[in-house]
Amino acid sequence: MPCDLILALDVPTREAAAPILRQLRGQLRWVKLGLQMFTAYGPSYVREVADLGFDVFLDLKLHDIPNTVAKAVESLGPLPIKMLTLHTSGGGEMMRAAVAAQQKTNPDLLLLGVTVLTSTDAAGLDEIGVTASPADQVARLGRLAVSSGLRGLVCSPLEVQLLRRTLPLSTQLITPGIRPAGEAGGDDQKRVLSPADAARAGSSFIVVGRPILQAPDPAAATRAILAELNGA
Numbered sequence: 001m002p003c004d005l006i007l008a009l010d011v012p013t014r015e016a017a018a019p020i021l022r023q024l025r026g027q028l029r030w031v032k033l034g035l036q037m038f039t040a041y042g043p044s045y046v047r048e049v050a051d052l053g054f055d056v057f058l059d060l061k062l063h064d065i066p067n068t069v070a071k072a073v074e075s076l077g078p079l080p081i082k083m084l085t086l087h088t089s090g091g092g093e094m095m096r097a098a099v100a101a102q103q104k105t106n107p108d109l110l111l112l113g114v115t116v117l118t119s120t121d122a123a124g125l126d127e128i129g130v131t132a133s134p135a136d137q138v139a140r141l142g143r144l145a146v147s148s149g150l151r152g153l154v155c156s157p158l159e160v161q162l163l164r165r166t167l168p169l170s171t172q173l174i175t176p177g178i179r180p181a182g183e184a185g186g187d188d189q190k191r192v193l194s195p196a197d198a199a200r201a202g203s204s205f206i207v208v209g210r211p212i213l214q215a216p217d218p219a220a221a222t223r224a225i226l227a228e229l230n231g232a
């Protein structure tokens with residue numbers, strides 16, 4: 001199963017982003033814009049990145065009452081985005097409302113349900129009253145998301161094999177929590193794998209931010225990850 005790379009463009013300014021996008025144009029197809037850039041620059045920056053030729057994944061992780069999420073999806077639908085996230089923990093009614101809004105405004109948009117954040121481990125779930133293991137909770141939320149009409153999920157690469165055994169084969173599995181050494185440590189990501197291991201597990205896409213953005217040569221780091229995916 002092919003696995004492509006998505007760059008998480010988590011930088012503070014468009015000036016910081018510009019040289020990275022310039023260097024990566026032509027070798028990378030997907031760019032993820034998250035809360036940092038969207039709260040700073042809004043929809044116009046989404047259009048700017050799409051105009052450069054990148055496919056845009058807008059990672060806003062919507063989570064609110066069903067009506068509010070549906071209205072947000074309606075507002076975002078006309079933007080040139082290919083993927084958009086919401087939190088599956090918002091529940092089935094919220095996800096069904098989001099899917100209905102997406103189908104009305106942008107039928108090609110892939111709505112992705114975030115299951116358990118890759119920065120959360122068993123202790124973090126327990127802290128908020130969830131006694132299930134991360135894997136069990138991901139499986140539960142994944143089933144709910146798919147039965148609510150979502151065609152893609154965000155999860156850790158550690159849960160991909162489990163989800164592949166139980167969900168429709170066509171389900172897109174997008175995995176952040178990627179560390180080139182394959183080990184957690186030194187930052188907030190807790191449930192991690194290396195790019196090659198994530199691809200071998202069956203990820204449709206991996207999402208990588210800091211290992212590229214903080215590399216001395218982001219273009220070389222991107223090439224190395226793409227080569228790793230191609231060899232997986």
Ligand SMILES: O=c1ccn([C@@H]2O[C@H](COP(=O)(O)O)[C@@H](O)[C@H]2O)c(=O)[nH]1
Nearest residue numbers: 008034116117118176177207208209210
């Ligand atoms: O469970 C999740 C969901 C989303 N993310 C996002 O992915 C990137 C990862 O960046 P790194 O710098 O490679 O850690 C970031 O934008 C997160 O918001 C995630 O990490 N985990």
